Each structure stands twice: as C-alpha cells, then as structure tokens.
Amino acid sequence: MNYLVISPYYPENFQPFTIELAKKEGVKVLGIGQEPYDQLGEPLQNAITEYFRVENLEDIEEVKRATAFLFYKHGTIDRVESHNEHWLETDAALRSQFNIFGPKSEDLTKTKLKSEMKTYFKKAGVPVVPGQVITSEQDVQKAIADIGFPMIAKPDNGVGAAATYKLESLADIDQFFAEWDRQTAYFFEQFVTSNEIITYDGLIDHHGNVVYEASLEYVYTPLQLVLEQKDNAYFIHDKVNKKLRQYGQNIIKTFGMKERFFHIEFFRDGDDYIAIEYNNRPAGGFTIDAYNYAHSIDLYRDYASIVEGEAISERRYKPQFSLTISRRDQNHYVYSEEEIKHHYKDHVKMTCRMPEAFAALQGNMIYILTADNIKTINEMVKYIGKTK
Structure with missing residues (x-):
C-alpha cells in the first residue's frame, strides 16, 4: 500500500501518524510538504520513503503535479490523508483526481457546510434547531421573521467560532451588515441558551x-x-x-x-x-x-x-x-x-x-x-x- 501524507511535518504532534504507518510491513509512506527535507528530523526522514517538497502547499495544481510524480515513480497511491481541517479540501481533490479511496471533493458538502450537516442530522433522527442559509440582505430579513431573536450567525463553510455573531436585536443585525462582505454565505440558526x-x-x-x-x-x-x-x-x-x-x-x-x-x-x-x-x-x-x-x-x-x-x-x-x-x-x-x-x-x-x-x-x-x-x-x- 502506498500512503501519501499531506504536510507530514506540521503540526508536529501529528508526526506519529506517519511514523506508526511506516512500521506496518505492507505500507510505504510518501510525503508532500513545504518544509525543507532537512527540517523533518530523523524520525520522519526514516519513516518516509520519498518526500516531495513544494513551494506552496496551498497551490493545489503544484500539489497535484507532485502527486503525479510520486504516482509515476511508486505506482498507485492507495490513501491520501492529512487529518487536518486546513487540508481537507486538498486531500479530497487529490482523491478525486487520482481515484483514491476516501472522501472525494463532491463528498465535502455534507461535512463542510453547516446547512448540509443539518440535513444529515435530521436524516439520522437527531435533534437540531431551525436555521437558514443567508446570501442576501433579504435572506436576513426572512430569518428574522422565521427564526426570531436571538440567533447565532456562522459562515456556512467555516471552522469553530471564527467570524461568528450573536444576534439579539436589530442593532446587532446592523453591525453584521456593516462587517459582512456579502460574498461569504452565512448560516443563521436559533440561539441555544445552553453553555454545555x-x-x-x-x-x-x-x-x-x-x-x-x-x-x-x-x-x-x-x-x-x-x-x-x-x-x-x-x-x-x-x-x-x-x-x-x-x-x-x-x-x-x-x-x-x-x-x-x-x-x-x-x-x-x-x-x-x-x-x-x-x-x-x-x-x-x-x-x-x-x-x-x-x-x-x-x-x-x-x-x-x-x-x-x-x-x-x-x-x-x-x-x-x-x-x-x-x-x-x-x-x-x-x-x-x-x-x-x-x-x-x-x-x-x-x-x-x-x-x-x-x-x-x-x-x-x-x-x-x-x-x-x-x-x-x-x-x-x-x-x-x-x-x-
């Protein structure tokens, strides 16, 4: 099995994933990252059969070319993974491009968009609160009418509490409008009073x-x-x-x-x-x-x-x-x-x-x-x- 690790060096506490994989007799570990090879350190260097350094790991085309090279040299790549939120889309794009096992780009909507997650939670029979996707000021007015205050506003495609707003009044809505770029889709949902x-x-x-x-x-x-x-x-x-x-x-x-x-x-x-x-x-x-x-x-x-x-x-x-x-x-x-x-x-x-x-x-x-x-x-x- 050829296992491709995206960003094997960073974060450092994820390095054991690569090291433990390399201990498996049937697994050959390959790596793509932007740190110089000498920076990896001996444990990672010993674990990775070949490391391809790219100038910019954010450049998906450069990463695809690196993957194609490793594919050509080592044969079919069976897995690609980073375990990192930041690289989930890169991982999926590589799986789609090279037909690798695991979530493809088209599978990400249900795990990246909060609106899609809610649909799947409902299918699973798990409680959720009312919510709506927001792409225009008219959508905001509709959410006020349908959901009512207080609401929580999060980017529909976002991580954690970044760029999150608690909306309790029309003044909060005005503040949201003043800071919203109108390009980022938001998800408004009923505010849950629980802090647990x-x-x-x-x-x-x-x-x-x-x-x-x-x-x-x-x-x-x-x-x-x-x-x-x-x-x-x-x-x-x-x-x-x-x-x-x-x-x-x-x-x-x-x-x-x-x-x-x-x-x-x-x-x-x-x-x-x-x-x-x-x-x-x-x-x-x-x-x-x-x-x-x-x-x-x-x-x-x-x-x-x-x-x-x-x-x-x-x-x-x-x-x-x-x-x-x-x-x-x-x-x-x-x-x-x-x-x-x-x-x-x-x-x-x-x-x-x-x-x-x-x-x-x-x-x-x-x-x-x-x-x-x-x-x-x-x-x-x-x-x-x-x-x-």
Missing part, C-alpha cells in the same frame, strides 16, 4: 464501524473563547453517555464515512442533545494525546492498524478523565508552572507550547492532566486558571 457543549468523537474502521469512541466536554464554549478570551479548557469523560452514543452512531451511519476519525459537537439540553457540527477529522490541537492519556491507548498506532486491516490494540486499562487546559502569555496567574507540576505531580502527563497559528484562539501553554473523577477535574480548572 459535549462531543461524540472517535475512529471508524474500513467497514464503517466505530472502533474507538470518546466524549469531550468544553469548559467554555468556542464562542466564549473568541468573545471573552477565556483560557481554553476541555476534558475527556471516562465513559460515553448512552443517548449521546446512539445519536453519534446514527450520524456516523448516515454520513457513511469509513477509515477515519470524527468529531461531532452537540449542545447538552437537559437530558437530551442538540447536534451542532460534524467534523470529518480528529479534534484539533493536542486532543488525540488527551484521548491517549485518558484511556491508556495509542490512537496513532490504532489508526495505522485499521489502515492495514488489523485489529486495534486491546484496551487493558480502566478509562480516566483527562483535562486539557491552556494559559495565555498576557495573563498573570496565581500559580507558576513549577507549582502546577508540584501540586499535581501524579496527574500531569504533558506540557507544551501551542503553535503560534493556534495560540490566539487556544492559548500559548498547554497542560494535559488525568484524574479519576470530575470533582478533581473541576479543581484543576480553578487552580491552573486562577489569575491575580
């Missing part, structure tokens, strides 16, 4: 079966992170709620994805859940590491196993909670990093700097800790995030 966002995440095998599942809960919503510059914090639950699992697996079946990670966001609404967004990739940042620490597993290795058609690793240990929390350089905290490591010496699993590209949204310094119960998780959030 929880996810159903996991890994699907070649046959569409969920072989790993987890549930992640945000301490602050993505909108709060943007508007209030809160410290990003979320935790992995030790187990998945039964109703959430049913909703999530119905969605997986309806979307029809195979051999890939997924990250589905919901509002918790009392004892029920309202679907927000389907992400056809793993959760961002260092979340895979958080899953690994919470459940004492290695998802990088497990992914390589499902690509090779093997069984995944046996789950030998009882799952725990796992907290990921960030701190911002501009804030003044009560407790130093040394004090955190001493106070939670048996719990701290990982500390690292967030790449600058993600720091504005997610913070500069990341801490991952484990705990046996939610009470300890809540104490950790207060201790680490306490400011002077």
Whole structure:
C-alpha cells in the first residue's frame, strides 16, 4: 500500500501518524510538504520513503503535479490523508483526481457546510434547531421573521467560532451588515441558551464501524473563547453517555464515512442533545494525546492498524478523565508552572507550547492532566486558571 501524507511535518504532534504507518510491513509512506527535507528530523526522514517538497502547499495544481510524480515513480497511491481541517479540501481533490479511496471533493458538502450537516442530522433522527442559509440582505430579513431573536450567525463553510455573531436585536443585525462582505454565505440558526457543549468523537474502521469512541466536554464554549478570551479548557469523560452514543452512531451511519476519525459537537439540553457540527477529522490541537492519556491507548498506532486491516490494540486499562487546559502569555496567574507540576505531580502527563497559528484562539501553554473523577477535574480548572 502506498500512503501519501499531506504536510507530514506540521503540526508536529501529528508526526506519529506517519511514523506508526511506516512500521506496518505492507505500507510505504510518501510525503508532500513545504518544509525543507532537512527540517523533518530523523524520525520522519526514516519513516518516509520519498518526500516531495513544494513551494506552496496551498497551490493545489503544484500539489497535484507532485502527486503525479510520486504516482509515476511508486505506482498507485492507495490513501491520501492529512487529518487536518486546513487540508481537507486538498486531500479530497487529490482523491478525486487520482481515484483514491476516501472522501472525494463532491463528498465535502455534507461535512463542510453547516446547512448540509443539518440535513444529515435530521436524516439520522437527531435533534437540531431551525436555521437558514443567508446570501442576501433579504435572506436576513426572512430569518428574522422565521427564526426570531436571538440567533447565532456562522459562515456556512467555516471552522469553530471564527467570524461568528450573536444576534439579539436589530442593532446587532446592523453591525453584521456593516462587517459582512456579502460574498461569504452565512448560516443563521436559533440561539441555544445552553453553555454545555459535549462531543461524540472517535475512529471508524474500513467497514464503517466505530472502533474507538470518546466524549469531550468544553469548559467554555468556542464562542466564549473568541468573545471573552477565556483560557481554553476541555476534558475527556471516562465513559460515553448512552443517548449521546446512539445519536453519534446514527450520524456516523448516515454520513457513511469509513477509515477515519470524527468529531461531532452537540449542545447538552437537559437530558437530551442538540447536534451542532460534524467534523470529518480528529479534534484539533493536542486532543488525540488527551484521548491517549485518558484511556491508556495509542490512537496513532490504532489508526495505522485499521489502515492495514488489523485489529486495534486491546484496551487493558480502566478509562480516566483527562483535562486539557491552556494559559495565555498576557495573563498573570496565581500559580507558576513549577507549582502546577508540584501540586499535581501524579496527574500531569504533558506540557507544551501551542503553535503560534493556534495560540490566539487556544492559548500559548498547554497542560494535559488525568484524574479519576470530575470533582478533581473541576479543581484543576480553578487552580491552573486562577489569575491575580
């Protein structure tokens, strides 16, 4: 099997995907990126059979030419993947061009457009709130009449809470009009008062079966992170709620994805859940590491196993909670990093700097800790995030 990795170097915490794939006897790993070969470092250099450096990874035609060269030299390319939201369209375009297994360009509408996601959520029998696509000022007036205030406005094709507006009055509508470029399609939907966002995440095998599942809960919503510059914090639950699992697996079946990670966001609404967004990739940042620490597993290795058609690793240990929390350089905290490591010496699993590209949204310094119960998780959030 020839497996093409797009951007194998960045983000650095995704490098184990490439390294673990290369350990499989039947997998030859190829790479396309824009970093110089010498920058990759020895572990990646040893894992990649051939690396093609392009001047601009954003230039799809240049990337296609690089892929064609690797195809000519090494034979049929069987997989192409980045696991990265930024390159999902590039991945799909290459699969379409070279007839490679996995989501093609025409499959992206249901995983990129919020309006299309909602259609599939309804097919899956999962609760959603009313919403409408907005491409003109007349559409906005119709949404006001049909949905009413308050509403949330997001780019129909967008990630997280970027360029998001909370609309509670006509004054907010005027502000939206003043900033909207009239080219970006928006999706307006009824504002949900719940501040509890929880996810159903996991890994699907070649046959569409969920072989790993987890549930992640945000301490602050993505909108709060943007508007209030809160410290990003979320935790992995030790187990998945039964109703959430049913909703999530119905969605997986309806979307029809195979051999890939997924990250589905919901509002918790009392004892029920309202679907927000389907992400056809793993959760961002260092979340895979958080899953690994919470459940004492290695998802990088497990992914390589499902690509090779093997069984995944046996789950030998009882799952725990796992907290990921960030701190911002501009804030003044009560407790130093040394004090955190001493106070939670048996719990701290990982500390690292967030790449600058993600720091504005997610913070500069990341801490991952484990705990046996939610009470300890809540104490950790207060201790680490306490400011002077």
